[in-house]
Each structure stands twice: as C-alpha cells, then as structure tokens.
Amino acid sequence: MIAALLKRLFKRGTTFALVPMLLNLGTGASGATPTPARLQQLQAQQALHESEAAAARARVAAISAMQVALTQQRIQTAAKLRQAEEATAAAADRMSDLAAQKKAVSAALLVRAAAFAPLLPLIERLALYPSETLLAVPAAPRDTLRGVLVLRGLSREIGRQAAALKQKQDQLDALTTAMAAAAPALEQAEAVQAQQGAVLDAEIASAAASRQSAEDAATAADQAAADDAAHARTLQQALKSIADAHARALARAARLARRAARAGRAGAAAADAQREAELAAPAGAGLGAATGRLMTPVAGKVVRSWGDPTLAGPATGLSYQTPPGARVVSPCAGRVVFGSPFHSYGLLVILDCGGGYDFVLAGLDRLDVSVGQHLQSGEPVGIMAGWDPNQPADRPKLYLELRLNGDPVNPAPWLHARG
Known part of the structure; x- marks a missing residue:
C-alpha cells in the first residue's frame, strides 16, 4: 500500500513539502521559533521521510521496469504463438476444405445412386436371363428388333451412369484418404499451439497476480464507465456512454482538487490533482500515421x-x-x-x-x-x-x-x- 501511494505521489514528479509542514508542527499558535533540539528532531524526521520516499521511488521504478520487461515477453510469446496458429490455420483450412468436398461428393453420390436404383432390377434380370427378358412379352419381329435397339442404347446409358457412379465413389474414397493423411499434421500443429498457448497463459496469470489496481487512479472510473456502457442499446451509444462517464470523472477530480486546495488540505489536493492528471492522460498515442503498421488481431x-x-x-x-x-x-x-x-x-x-x-x-x-x-x-x-x-x-x-x-x-x- 505504501509503494502504491508513493508511486501515485511520485509518478509525475510530485514532491513532499516536508520542511514547511514539519516546521509548522514545531511552532505553536503564537508562531514561536522552535528550539535547536526541536529543529534537529524535525530535520532527522525529514531525512527519514526523504530516505523512505527515495527507497519507495526505487522500488516503484524496479517494479515498472519489471512490468515493461514482462509485457515485452508476453508480446514476444504471443508473436511466436501466432506462427504456430498460422500453421494450425493452414492445416485446419485443408481439413475443412476436404470435409466440404467430401460432403458435396457424398450428396452427389446419393443423387446418382437414387437415379440408378430403378434400373437395378432390369440390370439384374438381363444379366441372369437375357433371352427370357427379351422374349417375355410376345410382339411382332419389327417391334422386338426395335426393343433390342432401345435396350442396347439403354445399356450404354447404364454403363455411363455406372462409370460416373464409380468416379464419384473413387473421389469419395480419395477424399477420405486425404483427410486421414491431413489429420496428423493438424494434430501436431494443434499440439504446438497448445504448448505455446500454455506458456502465454502462465505469463498472463503471473502478470494479473502482480498487477496492482492502485497504480492507475483511473481504473475505478473506467470500470464505472464500462458498467454504464453495458446497458447501452447500440455500440455507438456504448462508446458515447464511456466517453461521457470519463469526462464526468475528470471534471469531478478537477473540482475536488480545487476544493481541497482552497481549503488548505495539501495532501488531499495532491491526491486529487494526481487523479485528475491520470484521468486526463491519453490512453494511447492514437493511430496518426500508423497506416499499414498495426498488427492484425488474430491469425486466419x-x-x-x-x-x-x-x-x-x-x-x-x-x-x-x-x-x-x-x-x-x-x-x-x-x-x-x-x-x-x-x-x-x-x-x-x-x-x-x-x-x-x-x-x-x-x-x-x-x-x-x-x-x-x-x-x-x-x-x-x-x-x-x-x-x-x-x-x-x-x-x-x-x-x-x-x-x-x-x-x-x-x-x-x-x-x-x-x-
């Protein structure tokens, strides 16, 4: 708690006005000059406070440096994970395309099989009893000859249908084989992705455990704004709600800082001024001329x-x-x-x-x-x-x-x- 408080006080160069405060503590209502012993005591206290403040600043600087290093480590791990995800995406796309093709070929195969089904009894009868099938119905020789010619054409069509059906079945078998061959590549890519994802998850968990909400005075205001935005009906309304809530929090911090300053409450005024400064600080540098330089948010x-x-x-x-x-x-x-x-x-x-x-x-x-x-x-x-x-x-x-x-x-x- 001390480190968090000192960090807020020293984050933007704020300093303690310890000498005037301590001297005021040593004078009475009449404004009498403190004794040499009292002055020595106050100076020792001031030196102690300054030493503690310096140590706190050093700790905050070390923590900040560590956080920067951990952030860069997470970014590098995420970039490495992105490469694994691209491999997974390629393997998954291949598998997905094969699955879609297999589904289409299976549907076409069912259609051809349904069209071919009524011919099966005739094909079977002709194969087993060709003469009886042709002579089963008494007819004039000319009609019998015409029937033989029609049957020959029908046989050719049956042959084409059978060949097309076999081609579709071969395609289906080939796709099934291709999917079986592609599965190990997908499994391996997913395993590498999962391994690197676990490393990143551990880094994220570590960062979350060490993060202190007190280091950012705007956090509570951001959460309140987000809670209000959750009730908005549209995305545009949500963004406006967030901006309005942030503006209100900034105005309130400025108002409290002025009020504390007028009342002579130096500590409260400094804290409110720090809060105002953090709320007024931009969240980022904006996009500006970053055309073509921002990272895509996801693989795919x-x-x-x-x-x-x-x-x-x-x-x-x-x-x-x-x-x-x-x-x-x-x-x-x-x-x-x-x-x-x-x-x-x-x-x-x-x-x-x-x-x-x-x-x-x-x-x-x-x-x-x-x-x-x-x-x-x-x-x-x-x-x-x-x-x-x-x-x-x-x-x-x-x-x-x-x-x-x-x-x-x-x-x-x-x-x-x-x-």
Whole structure:
C-alpha cells in the first residue's frame, strides 16, 4: 500500500513539502521559533521521510521496469504463438476444405445412386436371363428388333451412369484418404499451439497476480464507465456512454482538487490533482500515421471486408475466420475501457487507442484483460473458441471495428499486409 501511494505521489514528479509542514508542527499558535533540539528532531524526521520516499521511488521504478520487461515477453510469446496458429490455420483450412468436398461428393453420390436404383432390377434380370427378358412379352419381329435397339442404347446409358457412379465413389474414397493423411499434421500443429498457448497463459496469470489496481487512479472510473456502457442499446451509444462517464470523472477530480486546495488540505489536493492528471492522460498515442503498421488481431483470413453487403447493410468492420482456439492480440497501444458480453456481439472488448480512436473486438470465447488495464500493441487480449475442422459451418469468427470519435472507419488501411 505504501509503494502504491508513493508511486501515485511520485509518478509525475510530485514532491513532499516536508520542511514547511514539519516546521509548522514545531511552532505553536503564537508562531514561536522552535528550539535547536526541536529543529534537529524535525530535520532527522525529514531525512527519514526523504530516505523512505527515495527507497519507495526505487522500488516503484524496479517494479515498472519489471512490468515493461514482462509485457515485452508476453508480446514476444504471443508473436511466436501466432506462427504456430498460422500453421494450425493452414492445416485446419485443408481439413475443412476436404470435409466440404467430401460432403458435396457424398450428396452427389446419393443423387446418382437414387437415379440408378430403378434400373437395378432390369440390370439384374438381363444379366441372369437375357433371352427370357427379351422374349417375355410376345410382339411382332419389327417391334422386338426395335426393343433390342432401345435396350442396347439403354445399356450404354447404364454403363455411363455406372462409370460416373464409380468416379464419384473413387473421389469419395480419395477424399477420405486425404483427410486421414491431413489429420496428423493438424494434430501436431494443434499440439504446438497448445504448448505455446500454455506458456502465454502462465505469463498472463503471473502478470494479473502482480498487477496492482492502485497504480492507475483511473481504473475505478473506467470500470464505472464500462458498467454504464453495458446497458447501452447500440455500440455507438456504448462508446458515447464511456466517453461521457470519463469526462464526468475528470471534471469531478478537477473540482475536488480545487476544493481541497482552497481549503488548505495539501495532501488531499495532491491526491486529487494526481487523479485528475491520470484521468486526463491519453490512453494511447492514437493511430496518426500508423497506416499499414498495426498488427492484425488474430491469425486466419478475412471472410468479410469493409463495405461487404450484410442483412443490416454494408459491413462496418472486418470478420476473420480463425484457427481453433486462436489468440487475439491488441492492434494498438491503449487502455481497455470495456470487456463483457454485449447483445448480439457476444464477448466484446473496446480498446481506447487515444486520439479518438477505439478498436472493437467481438466474438471472443475468453478475456485475458480487465477494464482499466493498459496494453501495448501485440499484447494478448483473449482467446477464440475451438472448433471441429470436420464441421466447418460451426467455425467462429472474430469481428473487428475501428471507430473514430464514435463513427466507424475502415480499419484495413491501418493493418499491415499479412505475409
């Protein structure tokens, strides 16, 4: 608690005015000059406080340096995991494509088999009793000859149907064999992904255990804003609710700081001023000229682009098809201002990147961040659901939106090309 308090006091260069306070403690109501012994005592106390403050600053600096190092370690681990996820995505796509082809060939095979079924009794009878079949019905020689010619044509058609049926069956057998051959590659890719994912999970858990909410005075305000936004009906209303709540918290901190200063309460004034400064600090540097330089949030491929037609009109974001259990990372440096289920979006995260830019990530299966948490670009945010490559229709999708002052803009130009 002392380290957290001192960190807030010294975070932006705040210093203790210990000498005036201690001298005031040594004077009475009449303003008499303190004795030399009292002055010596006050100076010793001041030296002790300054020593403790210096030690606290050193501890805070060490903790901050450690947090920076751990953050970079998580980013590097997530980047390494991304490579494993790309391999899983390729293997899963291969398996998914084979499954879709197998389903189509199986359906076509059933159609051909159904069309072929009525001919089977005739084929069987002709094979067993060809003469009896031809002579079973008495007819004029000319009609019998015509029947033989028709039967010959029918036999050729039966042959073509049988060949097509065999071709479809061969395709089905080949696809089944290909799926069996592709399965080990997928299993191996998933095993590597799971192993590296476990390393990242351990790093995330360690960071969460060491993170102190007291180091950011804006955390409580962010959580209150997120709670209000959860009741909004639309995403735009939610973003506006967050911005309004943050503005109210900033105004309240400024008001309290002025009130404490007028009342002569130096400690309270310093704490309120620190809170005001933290609330006023931008969550991130904004996107600015970061065109083509932001990291894509997840492994996989874009299956719906900005402006593509949807039931609700042109798409205002991007949709990614992801490998099973893919890790989602932050595209920008910023602060988490929302993280919970939100209507039809599912589990949704909003990242304030600064400069009026907000990234929205929706469709996650698990969150690894909390409201108020500061993130660097590439730092893990959460995880997508797993899925069975043999059932491609059930494949989850990550939805990404970029908003500038609440209005959606095309995020594609900011994201670097996938290599």
